[in-house]
Amino acid sequence: MDQNPNSTKADRKTIEKNRRNQMKALYSQLTSLVPHQAPRVLQNIPFTPFLEMISVSDQLEGATNYIKKLQVNLEKMKLKKKCLMGVGVSANSNSSSNNGGAKLQNVDVRVKGSALEVVLITGLINCQFMFSETIRVIHEEGADVVSASFSLQDNTVFHTIHSKIGDCGQEYVATRISERLRKFVV
The missing domain is CATH 3.30.70.260 (ACT domain)
Structure with missing residues (x-):
């Protein structure tokens, strides 16, 4: 088999370029889904594209924190819905009371x-x-x-x-x- 070392090097470069473009598109899509909050330092600067100034790892961390916060809010809403619907709340739920929702009448x-x-x-x-x-x-x-x-x-x-x-x-x-x-x- 006759393989040209230059062609494999070019193939690897193309593959890596495509991978980077795909990751860039995914990062862009993720940042468009998460609400943006500029850091306090950048809020006073007019016309600052603050997302360009924040590193990708910080953007990912912010998205992760936002998703975790949404999950906690969802669990709280589910618990509230169960209470309002009259369905029992188990004693091992995330409630902070010492009676755990026990039957007190x-x-x-x-x-x-x-x-x-x-x-x-x-x-x-x-x-x-x-x-x-x-x-x-x-x-x-x-x-x-x-x-x-x-x-x-x-x-x-x-x-x-x-x-x-x-x-x-x-x-x-x-x-x-x-x-x-x-x-x-x-």
């Missing part, structure tokens, strides 16, 4: 004239279901929900529901709601 019913206040304390596992059932019980007993709010602390959800009871039989309705909710929570 308490209900307190207070009557003030024709106003009824229900304070419901639940864990993350059953927050949506317990809230919906409490609203259902209040409506079934003939009370009108005026407002409802909640707050979240660690893995505990505090619901406060304000409702209005009709004029006749206020005490009876309040007692009945209280009994049904206590049976439901236990």
Whole structure:
């Protein structure tokens, strides 16, 4: 076989040139997908093409950090979605509470004239279901929900529901709601 050393050298150069062009195109595509944030030093300089001043390795590191941040945000969103959908959150999830989303339930019913206040304390596992059932019980007993709010602390959800009871039989309705909710929570 007759191989010319100059042709193999030219082939290697062409292959390397094509590889570099392909990598350059991939870097360009990657940097176009990642949001650009200029370093503070370059933000004050007008008309500075700051991406040209940042090394490729720094651009790759920035893209890697951005992707990792997106993954963390995605996991947080999935956890929040599970909570809002009423699906259980496992105790080994990335929650920072000591009860790990355990089943914590308490209900307190207070009557003030024709106003009824229900304070419901639940864990993350059953927050949506317990809230919906409490609203259902209040409506079934003939009370009108005026407002409802909640707050979240660690893995505990505090619901406060304000409702209005009709004029006749206020005490009876309040007692009945209280009994049904206590049976439901236990």
